[in-house]
Amino acid sequence: MTIKDIIGPSPWQLLRDYLQMLLGTVIYTVGYACFLLPYKIVSGGVTGISTILYYLTGFPAGNTYLIINVGLLLMAMRILGWRYLVRTIIVTLLVSSAIGIMQTQLTVVGADGHHTLMHIIGEQKFMACVIGAFLEGLGLATIFLAGGSTGGTDIIASSINKYWNISLGRLLLMLDIIIIGGSYFISHDIETMVVGYLAMFISLNFLDYVINSARRSVQFIIISEQYEKIAEEVNTRLERGVTVLSGEGFYSKEKRQVLLILAKRYESRSIFQLIKRIDPQAFVSMSNVEGVFGEGFDPIKK
Numbered sequence: 001m002t003i004k005d006i007i008g009p010s011p012w013q014l015l016r017d018y019l020q021m022l023l024g025t026v027i028y029t030v031g032y033a034c035f036l037l038p039y040k041i042v043s044g045g046v047t048g049i050s051t052i053l054y055y056l057t058g059f060p061a062g063n064t065y066l067i068i069n070v071g072l073l074l075m076a077m078r079i080l081g082w083r084y085l086v087r088t089i090i091v092t093l094l095v096s097s098a099i100g101i102m103q104t105q106l107t108v109v110g111a112d113g114h115h116t117l118m119h120i121i122g123e124q125k126f127m128a129c130v131i132g133a134f135l136e137g138l139g140l141a142t143i144f145l146a147g148g149s150t151g152g153t154d155i156i157a158s159s160i161n162k163y164w165n166i167s168l169g170r171l172l173l174m175l176d177i178i179i180i181g182g183s184y185f186i187s188h189d190i191e192t193m194v195v196g197y198l199a200m201f202i203s204l205n206f207l208d209y210v211i212n213s214a215r216r217s218v219q220f221i222i223i224s225e226q227y228e229k230i231a232e233e234v235n236t237r238l239e240r241g242v243t244v245l246s247g248e249g250f251y252s253k254e255k256r257q258v259l260l261i262l263a264k265r266y267e268s269r270s271i272f273q274l275i276k277r278i279d280p281q282a283f284v285s286m287s288n289v290e291g292v293f294g295e296g297f298d299p300i301k302k
Contacts, residue, residue, distance in 0.1 A: 020146035021087060025094045028139025028150060033102035035132030036199065037061060038117035039125050040192060042183035043133060043199035044176025046072075046152030050099075052179075055186045062100030066092070069151040087148035088155065095150055125195060133199040137206030144207075145214050153179075176200050217289045218268050222259040222275065223247070224282035231259055233274050238267060262289065 032047050040055060042048040046068045050061035069092045077085060106118045121127055140150060149155055153175040180196040224230055231242040243260040263271060268286060275282050 017087070017146040017148070018090075021091055021143050021148040022094070024139045024142030024146065024148070025091055025098065025150075026139075027135050027142060029095055029098040029102065031132045031135025031139060033061075033099050034106065034120055035128045035135065037099075037103065038106060038119055039128040039132075040183070040186050041125070041129050041132060041199050042180050042186070042192070042196040043136060043203055044153070044179050044196070045150075047099075048176065048179040048183070048196070052182050052186060060100060061103060062096045062098075065099060065152070066096040069096075069155075072151060072155045075155070087146075088151055091143060091148045092151040129195050129199045130202060133202035134206060136199075137203040138210060140203070141207045141210035141214075144211060173200070173204055176204075213265075216265040218263055218265050219287050219289050220259070220261040220263065220268075220271060221285040222261065222282055223256055223284075224259070224275070224279045226279040226282070227257045227259050229278050230275060230282070233278065234259075234261060234271065237274065238263070238270060240267070 032043075035041075036043055036047075037051055037054070040051065042051050046065050047061070049068060050064040053059050053064050054061045073085065073089060073092065103117070106120070107115050108118050109115055119128075121131075143150055156171075156175060177197075177200075180193060180200055183192050183196045184190075186192055222230060227244070231244065234240050234242050240261060240263050245258040245260055247256045247258040248254065249256065261271065265288075272284070275284055
């Protein structure tokens with residue numbers, strides 16, 4: 001096993017991924033520690049278990065999060081690759097430390113001497129649920145797209161997703177339903193459970209939305225007299241493959257070369273600019289593609 005197998009092929013890509021994971025960690029932790037934990041909202045996962053244990057025993061949520069993840073990370077050594085494992089360990093340590101710091105900063109001592117967590121937006125539990133769940137979903141998506149994980153049930157979901165093409169949101173949904181049900185033991189009321197399920201719904205749907213948007217692909221069909229120049233530019237500048245198809249006009253019977261290009265949606269603007277610069281008269285058709293699998297896109301799974 002080489003260093004390249006663990007950290008990845010490019011130092012610049014590595015730096016970008018770790019900065020993205022750091023950003024996702026901050027967003028995720030703020031959502032949990034500032035909006036969900038103080039309002040006793042259990043949105044699922046190991047953070048949900050940490051919330052339940054914190055209010056039942058007073059044990060710090062960050063410590064519970066770290067302890068549970070140790071066992072899951074040991075399991076992940078046999079299932080997931082070293083690169084994924086290293087990134088997950090880093091994110092897990094960052095999240096655990098950040099939760100501990102934020103929990104300490106938000107803890108206040110009441111008139112009766114009991115320690116409670118500050119409600120930064122007053123008693124607006126519904127707003128705390130929406131904001132916290134939104135930030136959790138965004139943070140998770142940012143971390144997943146960088147090839148990392150926040151640990152916990154994410155490890156289980158990512159392990160299954162590695163071999164089967166199942167939505168991460170659906171996997172996390174199935175794993176979190178039971179955990180949120182345990183939130184009943186915090187306040188012994190149905191409202192706590194309902195708010196928890198609402199937070200889970202918002203978080204997982206936004207997670208899927210962000211990930212699917214980032215992975216969305218497009219297909220270009222280009223007919224141009226300058227097809228060779230366009231193909232060369234796409235190959236060299238955008239590093240995308242180009243397929244040349246032989247075509248014939250039905251009415252004119254004129255032979256034409258047709259370019260077929262598959263690319264990420266965010267690359268479409270660059271492709272249009274490239275075509276306009278080389279051949280403004282080119283005929284271009286662009287369509288959304290449900291999924292593209294193979295080199296440069298998503299891996300083929302069972």
